[in-house]
Amino acid sequence: MSAVPDLLDFDELLTDDERAVRDRVRGFVDARVRPFIADWYERALFPTELVPELAELGVLGMHLRGYGCPGRSAVEYGLAAMELEAGDSGLRTFVSVQGSLAMSAIHTYGSEAQKKRWLPRMAAGAAIGCFGLTEPDSGSDPAGMTTFARKEGDAWILDGAKRWIGLASIAQIAVVWAQTDDGVRGFLVPTDSPGFVATPIGPKMSLRASIQCDITLTEVRLPSDALLPQARGLRAPLSCLNEARYGIGWGVIGAARDSYATALAYSQTRMQFDRPIAGFQLTQQKLVDMAVEIEKAQLVALRLGRLKDAGRLQPHQISVAKLSNTRAAIAIAREARTIIGGNGISAEYSPMRHAANLESVRTYEGTDEVHTLVLGAHITGIPAFR
Structure with a gap:
């Protein structure tokens, strides 16, 4: 899209690498999003066929380092987010949920085994993640969450509900936050686990080219190594x-x-x-x-x-x-x-x-x-x- 305002020579504040990242993502949006977004929005369709292309573009877990992640700078990631949302907020939301929420949780708080299992696949678009924090009655006050994980031998049993969870119905792995006897903890929940159900929310008047879901967790049994070991409390x-x-x-x-x-x-x-x-x-x-x-x-x-x-x-x-x-x-x-x-x-x-x-x-x-x-x-x- 032409006519980008630059009244203050903003481009001079960017490095050559930063401008190159921005222009590459802008070109992708111009070619692969703009011609189709009105139709996707009208049909309330998220274009899953773009996921491997976004991975190839290097925007999944873009700011994370190691484990197959692109390892770009924060400014480069920000510029990419700006270009993606110029196409549609739903597209940037996908990249944000995948990278800034699900992948960041694993990268920051996961075990070495968890990182090696999931991050390379997620960076390549071979696995999609979601982030289960918000609940039907707990949005701005996450401390009020009622989803609970209890220890039963070497297993964890999760019960509860989450709402407005992006990508949940197409995800392979969910980062779910729950109360425990030891405070709020995070868990990696494969979405094919018995008792895990993700239901897309609709109809919507906003973010139509995107996916948000209700999640119910009914006696979801997880092994002990599903716990994110470094995540303790709401922080x-x-x-x-x-x-x-x-x-x-x-x-x-x-x-x-x-x-x-x-x-x-x-x-x-x-x-x-x-x-x-x-x-x-x-x-x-x-x-x-x-x-x-x-x-x-x-x-x-x-x-x-x-x-x-x-x-x-x-x-x-x-x-x-x-x-x-x-x-x-x-x-x-x-x-x-x-x-x-x-x-x-x-x-x-x-x-x-x-x-x-x-x-x-x-x-x-x-x-x-x-x-x-x-x-x-x-x-x-x-x-x-x-």
């Missing part, structure tokens, strides 16, 4: 969420940029009162506001990426990007639709699809309210969650 799953939130801070810029570019192109060819609507002051104000917000969001995301690559990124800083960039992206997508007018409700144009998707992105991995309170606690020193 473990929350650290994985921060990996995903970092990618979201970049990804939403892609949805915003694609909305802006679509509106700009339309405004330059749509004639009203004998001139293109791009020549009207109100339209130019909208386009300028969108372009400026995109530039600001890119600078925030790049700052986080540089901090992450230096090993200095803090959770509250991730909340800045998740809150601010997502909020800006939704506003841009909605405003872009207004420039396209009545034609903007057609699937031919992307902004309304992006706006609908971003409502889900705004909610998952922490709502606006949660990230506001994270930042409020950091600023004041007074947690206000309870």
Whole structure:
């Protein structure tokens, strides 16, 4: 997609390698996603045929090192997330669930045997993972989860339910978080285990080219080595969420940029009162506001990426990007639709699809309210969650 705003010469802040990664993923999206995404969205279809292609592109577990993972930088991963979400939030969501959630959990908290068994296959797209944390009655407060794992001899028995779990119905392995007598622990659950049932949620008004599921766990029996040995307490799953939130801070810029570019192109060819609507002051104000917000969001995301690559990124800083960039992206997508007018409700144009998707992105991995309170606690020193 042309018409990428670069009012501040953002590209000069990137290395040659970073630009090359971005351009490669952009080319993939242009060739393999843009021509088909409206149809996939209309039919509520996730294109599983893209999974091996995404693996070949090197975006599955992109920021992880070893075990067959690509080992790219945080900035490169962020740029890839931005280009993927310019195609559709559902595509970036797949990469995020696979890499930032499921693979990161195994990479960070798994045993050597678990890493060797699963990570090379997941990086190659030969196995898909999901991440079971959210429950029907426990979203923003994961400490309230009721899924429980009890020890029975050398086995673990899991009972409970999870909701809004991306990819669960097509996954081979689920990272499931459960209460135990020793606090919250993580488990690797093969999805063909007796008692594990994943049911896609539908119909949906958002993230239609994506898969979210309900999971029920009924007396699911696991061997002792299913436990993620290094994961103890809520800090473990929350650290994985921060990996995903970092990618979201970049990804939403892609949805915003694609909305802006679509509106700009339309405004330059749509004639009203004998001139293109791009020549009207109100339209130019909208386009300028969108372009400026995109530039600001890119600078925030790049700052986080540089901090992450230096090993200095803090959770509250991730909340800045998740809150601010997502909020800006939704506003841009909605405003872009207004420039396209009545034609903007057609699937031919992307902004309304992006706006609908971003409502889900705004909610998952922490709502606006949660990230506001994270930042409020950091600023004041007074947690206000309870």
